[in-house]
Amino acid sequence: MKNFLFVLRHPPHEGMGIRESLDMVMTVAAFDQSVRVLFLDDGVFLLKLGQCTQNPNLKPTSPLFAALEIYDVEGLWVEQESLAERGLSLADLILPVQTIRREEMAFFLATADIVVAC
Amino acid sequence: MGVLHLVSRSPGESLALAQCLERAGASDAVLLLEGGVYAAIKDSVLAPKLAGSMQCVTIHALAPDLRARGIAAEEVIAGVVLIEYEGFVELSILHNPIISWS
Numbered sequence: 001m002k003n004f005l006f007v008l009r010h011p012p013h014e015g016m017g018i019r020e021s022l023d024m025v026m027t028v029a030a031f032d033q034s035v036r037v038l039f040l041d042d043g044v045f046l047l048k049l050g051q052c053t054q055n056p057n058l059k060p061t062s063p064l065f066a067a068l069e070i071y072d073v074e075g076l077w078v079e080q081e082s083l084a085e086r087g088l089s090l091a092d093l094i095l096p097v098q099t100i101r102r103e104e105m106a107f108f109l110a111t112a113d114i115v116v117a118c
Numbered sequence: 119m120g121v122l123h124l125v126s127r128s129p130g131e132s133l134a135l136a137q138c139l140e141r142a143g144a145s146d147a148v149l150l151l152e153g154g155v156y157a158a159i160k161d162s163v164l165a166p167k168l169a170g171s172m173q174c175v176t177i178h179a180l181a182p183d184l185r186a187r188g189i190a191a192e193e194v195i196a197g198v199v200l201i202e203y204e205g206f207v208e209l210s211i212l213h214n215p216i217i218s219w220s
Contacts, residue, residue: 011128011153012187042130045156050188058186086130087161087193 003034005112008043012061018046021118022064029071036112037068038077039097044086047078047093062094079105120145122213123175126220128153129164134219136167142175147213149206150198151180155187160195172197180206 006025010017029035039047051060065076076097083089083099090097100108109115123142127134135150135157142148148171150158157168158179168177181200184191191200201209210216 010131011156014131014153042128042153042156045128045187048188050190052182052185052188055182055186058183060186060188062188085163086156087159087163087165 001033002113003111004028004036005109005115006035006037007115007117008037008039008046009041009117011042011045012051013058017118018061018064022068024116024118025068025073026071029068029073032072035071035073036075036077037065037073038079038100038108039082040079041082042086044078044082044088044093047076047095047097048088049092049094065095077108119212119214120147122146122209122216123148124216124218124220125150125154125157126152126218128156129162130156132220138217138219139167139171139175142171144174146175147178147209148175149178149180149201149209151183151206155179155183155189158184158194158198159189160193165195169195169197178205178209 008021025035025037046061051062053060078097078099079102080099081102123138125135125138129135178199178201181202
């Protein structure tokens with residue numbers, strides 16, 4: 001078994017990227033690999049509460065992540081500084097997440113066998 | 119008739135907003151749309167820079183794009199004018215030329 005870390009760095013509604021990324025996360029998890037997901041930089045906006053559901057072309061991205069629990073994804077991680085720099089706090093996010101500080105990031109990244117940036 | 123500057127990328131992904139503000143003139147308008155609306159969040163570290171620019175240019179943000187991203191009106195920097203699509207049309211008519219900073 002390998003330790004996979006998926007790093008999401010882009011905001012919602014920039015093409016089909018997020019759905020493809022989630023497909024990849026779920027596929028890897030389905031093969032009983034260890035999977036963590038890290039929301040970094042503008043990726044933290046993917047989890048933001050309150051995204052309007054009315055526009056069929058701009059569906060909210062945050063509920064997509066609620067399903068990850070079922071797939072045994074071991075942890076959703078958010079970098080504290082990415083949140084703070086964007087005026088957000090944990091209360092603005094749709095799910096409980098684990099937080100990590102920027103100064104810990106080098107070690108955190110190094111603990112993964114495979115990092116998938118998406 | 120001033121210039122309308124369209125900024126559609128998030129400040130976390132692109133320098134478009136900063137680069138636009140360096141070049142905007144006194145009677146110009148800036149419209150934040152799509153990912154560009156993330157620049158309107160008042161508690162972000164970049165907010166003071168945008169607020170400072172409002173002395174010479176007017177800053178607008180497209181409300182439907184704020185709503186799609188879960189940014190409530192209360193979270194937006196004071197002085198940023200929220201507009202609907204009708205307001206976008208109006209800005210397009212009142213300004214010339216229109217420049218996209220994507």
